[in-house]
Amino acid sequence: MIHRLTVIGTGYLGATHAACMAELGYEVLGLDADERKISLLAAGEVPFYEPGLEPVLRRGLASGRLRFTTSYEEVARFGDVHFVCVGTPQKAGEYAADLRYVDAAFDALAAVIDRPCLVVGKSTVPVGTAARLAERLPPEAVLAWNPEFLREGFAVQDTLRPDRIVVGVTEGPAEAILRRVYSAMTDAGTPFIVTDYATSELVKVAANAFLATKISFINAMAEVCEAAHADVTKLSEALSHDDRIGGKFLGPGLGFGGGCLPKDIRAFMARAGELGADQALTFLREVDEINIRRRIRMVELARILLGGSFVGRTVGVLGAAFKPNSDDIRDSPALDVAVTIREQGGKVTVYDPRAMGNARRAQPDLDYGDSALDAVRDAHVVLLLTEWAEFREMDPAEIGEVVAERNIVDGRNALDPERWRAAGWHYRALGRP
Structure with a gap:
């Protein structure tokens, strides 16, 4: 025994x-x-x-x-x-x-x-x-x-x-x-x-490659929806009722990050190349690129709401971890967006319920708030980048009392657009009109 x-x-x-x-x-x-x-x-x-x-x-x-x-x-x-x-x-x-x-x-x-x-x-x-x-x-x-x-x-x-x-x-x-x-x-x-050994090793990376592909697929559809003035959340809902597709990992938004999916699909591509099977996984390069493009588009939407420039403007960022219920900031889309906006001249203040310590150590040049209200105070635009429950449940009227302008970009399609618009907010989201 x-x-x-x-x-x-x-x-x-x-x-x-x-x-x-x-x-x-x-x-x-x-x-x-x-x-x-x-x-x-x-x-x-x-x-x-x-x-x-x-x-x-x-x-x-x-x-x-x-x-x-x-x-x-x-x-x-x-x-x-x-x-x-x-x-x-x-x-x-x-x-x-x-x-x-x-x-x-x-x-x-x-x-x-x-x-x-x-x-x-x-x-x-x-x-x-x-x-x-x-x-x-x-x-x-x-x-x-x-x-x-x-x-x-x-x-x-x-x-x-x-x-x-x-x-x-x-x-x-x-x-x-x-x-x-x-x-x-x-x-x-x-x-x-x-x-055997080889199959067991492939199971994990194949599973992560499939999940990453599913996430990037719906985010590619979000790109098409934006061009066609369609709603990717309704598209995703309709697809999810097909038993062959299912709704898991079909949530459109800012994309994946963390310590597994990004590095695992890249390592999978590298190993396939060493084995002479690189053509089998060339699609994963586009999966990776779609994921990165969502971060770029998030920055663009925020810049558009501010009239084309972040210079002299204050941006409140809600979320630093790559996903809720974690303090993991490895390859975090949220922090990537925050840093990019700061580099483009914005004054960025970040708040996350669990990842503040890790975020401060990794990105000390960003500003940090002690609460969601603190992070968005005097902001000209608010970005929701990690879908923590406390962010989904925010009162748009209460948040509206402390911001400089009622502009919000929902990077995770986690909020009710009509509720926020009824409270006087200019609401934008990835993949939605």
């Missing part, structure tokens, strides 16, 4: 996986090279915002089933199964994934393994990586690949009640061990899909 698990890398994926595995009753030891992060987690504090994770973390610590360390030697002594959950960012100046953290984690672990164990990769990697890494492990270790499918804002739910579990294996014992590790999920009906 498997009882002891380790999790190498305690970022977003690793911290969530460690806490949730302890919640399932396993003894778990989490490792990270960042001593500050380890200290925070050991004290029951999550270094990022993820709804519902902190109580799970604290229950694991209080039970004694969850601990954290910076020592690979301790990890090797402790664990029967080692989950590698380190990041794979985009290489600077390239599309390809940067695998140095994955390579370093495998090398450090391989150097201290001295008994039979299973090593499980969960990082999002280019196809072919698992086979290469398997050769770097000692004979005592068997490798499996088990991609993650977490959604920020729903990570605890997605870990404890996943919609599928995918494992890439080459040896029977690895499959059997992972079936035992995930028995609580499979007993509840979660599909358990067994593949």
Whole structure:
């Protein structure tokens, strides 16, 4: 029976996986090279915002089933199964994934393994990586690949009640061990899909490529709707009733960002090129470009409302995180728009319910408000760029009392246009007349 698990890398994926595995009753030891992060987690504090994770973390610590360390030697002594959950960012100046953290984690672990164990990769990697890494492990270790499918804002739910579990294996014992590790999920009906290494690696990037394509498709339709004076929200609603299409990820607006979709589709293109299959994914380049064009169009709409220039004008920006229920600002469309407007001469004040600290550190030249009202005070135009519930529920009359001019651009199609227009606002949105 498997009882002891380790999790190498305690970022977003690793911290969530460690806490949730302890919640399932396993003894778990989490490792990270960042001593500050380890200290925070050991004290029951999550270094990022993820709804519902902190109580799970604290229950694991209080039970004694969850601990954290910076020592690979301790990890090797402790664990029967080692989950590698380190990041794979985009290489600077390239599309390809940067695998140095994955390579370093495998090398450090391989150097201290001295008994039979299973090593499980969960990082999002280019196809072919698992086979290469398997050769770097000692004979005592068997490798499996088990991609993650977490959604920020729903990570605890997605870990404890996943919609599928995918494992890439080459040896029977690895499959059997992972079936035992995930028995609580499979007993509840979660599909358990067994593949080879390459297929398991492709599942994650293929899923992200499909989701990105769906988002960019409806945003391409928004471009057409703007030219034709049509309403992309009604178009999306009509499409969503087709069972073959569905409504998920068909919300028109400012597009996708974050630490997964943008870098994953670029790394997918880069890897396809290395394999000689670059033509298969050329469409993803246009998916990426459509996504970036929405940010440019958002800036244009705001500039039009201000008569053609941001110089000397005040802009209130609501949202900094790339999506609601997160403090993640990586490749955030909201911050990208805010920075672009500042560079074009606007005085920009930003507010986000959770991402203020990260935004201030990343973009210290922007101004920041302590509330939505504070951010839009004396603004000549208000931009809604992250669809937090508190922004969707704003009272247009109350907001109208503090702005300099009642101009608003709804970058997420999250507001009721008629309600805002009835309150005297000049309302514009992406893809709508």
